[in-house]
Amino acid sequence: MAFTLPPLPYAYDALEPTIDAQTMQLHHSKHHQAYVDKLNEGVSEDPSLEGKTLEEILASISSQPKKVRNNGGGHWNHSFFWETMKPGGSAPVGRLAEVIDDAFGSLDALKKKFNEAGVGQFGSGWVWLVADHDGQLSIVATPNQDNPLMDDAPVKGTPILGNDVWEHAYYLKYNNRRADYLNAWWDVVDWEKVAERYEGVGQSAVAELA
Numbered sequence: 746m747a748f749t750l751p752p753l754p755y756a757y758d759a760l761e762p763t764i765d766a767q768t769m770q771l772h773h774s775k776h777h778q779a780y781v782d783k784l785n786e787g788v789s790e791d792p793s794l795e796g797k798t799l800e801e802i803l804a805s806i807s808s809q810p811k812k813v814r815n816n817g818g819g820h821w822n823h824s825f826f827w828e829t830m831k832p833g834g835s836a837p838v839g840r841l842a843e844v845i846d847d848a849f850g851s852l853d854a855l856k857k858k859f860n861e862a863g864v865g866q867f868g869s870g871w872v873w874l875v876a877d878h879d880g881q882l883s884i885v886a887t888p889n890q891d892n893p894l895m896d897d898a899p900v901k902g903t904p905i906l907g908n909d910v911w912e913h914a915y916y917l918k919y920n921n922r923r924a925d926y927l928n929a930w931w932d933v934v935d936w937e938k939v940a941e942r943y944e945g946v947g948q949s950a951v952a953e954l955a
């Protein structure tokens with residue numbers, strides 16, 4: 746069963762003016778498609794990977810070749826990224842809003858720390874808001890297409906929010922100004938989706954205790 750490119754949950758121009766339509770189209774139909782295609786190549790070259798979920802592959806990525814690492818991470822990260830955004834964005838509410846205040850002091854403080862981690866990632870990579878088994882939040886940047894689901898990640902956990910800081914994510918509109926892109930991006934974050942992911946982390950922790 747080959748991996749496939751998920752359809753974008755909104756139109757290519759739906760995140761304008763924060764992310765321009767041309768960037769979205771290239772990012773989804775060319776970059777993400779290429780990760781999917783090369784991941785399928787990598788899987789077809791290793792029969793032991795047949796039938797595994799992407800999460801299972803990432804959980805043992807340290808034993809895989811770079812092709813599977815980079816393209817498996819690329820497919821997972823981008824599928825996650827499209828769903829992290831929605832036209833018009835939203836604001837955190839409920840339990841997640843309280844946990845953010847407890848962990849960072851305020852939403853603005855979270856954004857500041859997240860943006861700094863994104864600017865500070867040398868070269869290409871991602872910046873994540875990650876929840877551990879207890880629901881504790883932390884911010885971490887990872888290089889290339891790595892993510893916190895990989896068994897050799899420096900900070901492991903469940904990503905609930907992530908932004909792509911590869912130049913292909915912002916260069917057409919923001920040129921070299923990664924900080925401006927990171928600042929603007931909050932306008933299209935779907936915090937309801939982030940809260941849903943956070944609630945899922947809590948449920949799996951409870952399930953493990955039961």
Ligand code: MN
Binds near residue numbers: 909
């Ligand atoms: Mn990307």
